[in-house]
Amino acid sequence: MIATFYTLFVKKLKFNFKRNISHSLEEWITEVIISEPTADVTVPENFLFIFEKSEARQLLTDELVRNKSSFLGSVSDNIIKLYYHLGLNIDSIIKLQNKHSHIQCQGIHELCVMEQKDQLQKVYRLTNSKNKDVRIEAQTAVLQWYGFKGLRFLDVVSYPITEFQQLKLLELLRQLPFSSMPMLGKWLQSKNETVVNFALKLAQHYTQVVVKSQVEQCLYHSNEDVRVQAVKTLAVIGDAATATLLTHAYQKEKFTNRLNILKQLPKIASDDQRDFLVVQLNEGHEYLKLASAKVLAKCTSKGMDILEAKSYVDPIPYNDIYLHIKSEAVR
């Protein structure tokens, strides 16, 4: 009970402290960041005392980091200048040495947002850190600083890159102008399966036809996730011949990737795949039947006729499948 009320009391104290200084702090920050870039930064005397406290410095850093993300141009430059002038960058660098991973992450995040690119060496080393969270923040920072060039950490990273991190990196890249990725082919052959997976997503998103043959090799990768992603990538960068390749790969696959192949085929299939699709329509799981029917209807001439004929011969389940496809086509 004592601990509970003490925690409430401390939270209240922190809240009041924050509220008391945040108003005047916000005013001062606003004044500084909208001033001319050449103007000197003068810290008000009443703040000098406050800034000796680590809580206040952290509060200021948080405020600057928050503002930095919302502004561009000279305002953004002034925020960095202020961060530098107050020595907050030193605080962030010190955090990199902290034994707690979340403090290290905080340090990297601050350095990243404040564009402290001179810390690249230290941060880059952390892109292959044993700690997953530190690794993620470091990879994000390197990418934010150097865009596509920052992807070079993929050359060396030996720990897995989670799906969430891949998604995050792709979103960051999407906001940047495209630049070539000469090492993409090498990443597609990486021993790290998650690097291969991520490289496949890059090839898909940026339609990197140049690595098509390496992507095709990934269809035979030992990791199922890689094979699934390879199919998705090939559906984007492939051609008519790719559809045949996928139908060959289909035979060796289990349910998940079989369904995936059938879901991707509409992007590249043609009449050449009709026989294969008719076989799939007659065999196996109902989800596969429905998926093959969709490809037949969409990509082959007389596909709908085949489905209609089948619905008469074998109404269960083909009549429902036919009506489903027909209804979907109308919608």
Added chain:
Amino acid sequence: MNWLKLLSDLITYAIFTYSVVQLLFYIFIGLFSISAIKRYSNRNSFTDYKLLAVSPYAPSISIIAPAYNEGANIIENVRSLLSIYYNNLELLVINDGSKDNSLQQLINAYDLIKIDYFVSYQIQTKQVRGVYKSRNPVYKKLVVIDKVNGGKADALNVGINSASNDYIVCIDVDCVLEQDALLKLMKPFLDTTGEKVIATGGVVRIANSCDIQYGRLLKVNLPKQYLPRMQALEYIRAFLLGRMAWSRLNGLLLISGAFGAFDKEIAIKVGGYNHKTVGEDMELVVRMRRYMEELHLPYKVAFIPDPLCWTEAPASYKILGKQRNRWTRGTIETLGIHKKMFFNPRFGLLGLLSYPYWFFFEMCAPGVEFFGMVVFVIMALCKMIYWQTFFAFLVFIIAFGYLYSAFAVYMEVKTYNQYRRKTDVMKLLLTALTEPFIFHPFLVWSGVKGYIDKIQGRSTWGEMTRQGFNGNHLPVAAASEAAQTSNTKIKQPASIQ
């Protein structure tokens, strides 16, 4: 009468050992939950969940919301679910043969038309009568499936069969979700390498007395009524401490039926929800785990401590009793179905720790406590009680229980701090004082009634009426014969055991 003395000693020491082991478990759960919550908070302090909502690479999700006689609130509830911000999403509302005008209301409100839709019966279910989609592109994510009444599990199975996306999120249609609930729930699926996350769940909180408008939680308030407030404390204890600790150990057996996400492929492979049990939410998780264990596939059932979902708790003894009765039967049924795992080293931690814990301290607890009370009365009548020792133990056990509750409140204040006013925290702590005398004995009695009903072969859900979130009494469901006979859950609050 040496044999009587021997028997009483035997019973005394057996109950004593049982209690000591249970207390040790509580201590272990408390300690383990600290590190689990701390780890989660540190890890996710920089997570930008919005990425998931907009990214084309985010996993595709089908939300499955079964509805039975929800006419009073169905439009608002569906609107609330449609407002969930997620790109790659479909919402399947399953009308489980409602006897009211739920379906017609949905058709009118969302401009639905019946379409030809192939429903695969991979999991055997009752017949689907029709599938509806909206003509209005604004509601393109919405699919309404009308089916013959078959109960909640059956409705969920229809949803699983019809879902076109990779992950399914099963939800009680009247639950109030936090804005980012879905994003937080999905992250664990993407955040692991090496092991497959097969299911995730999050903290369910009590919504009674909270300010809720248009399906959105505006202000959190501590429940004003005694029973919901007691359950608020109980939920904090169960979710923030219990589930987090078990999840850290990867020994979690239950994801709440109110809000949980599952890997669709695994859910289908194991045959979906079991409609023969009233504890279908727990049974599915146990079956999925068992499947992964039997195939020696690395997997995880994740749980996140963020409050994601708010649900209305029973405010009357009658409804609460029926709910707990059902939970007891659900536990018995689930553990009975999977008895093969009991102390079976082949199932690792699941067989050696999780299952036995649930067996002894969740399933047997009401029976042991009730038996203990009966023995106590007999011994007292026979003047066999050492009153000094008895009172010492009684004070100790009450103090321990209170300490555990106080610790749960402390963890809540330290982490999510949903009840910020000192008076609310004080009320929670004072409520905890009454638990051993009012609330707990009632739960024990409800559990015992659950045993009796199980023995008598009753398998009903029981009546569950709601007061409505704003205090307006909205009888969203009433007991009906059809529901009783078809095992239909009229409304199911989150099971928390």
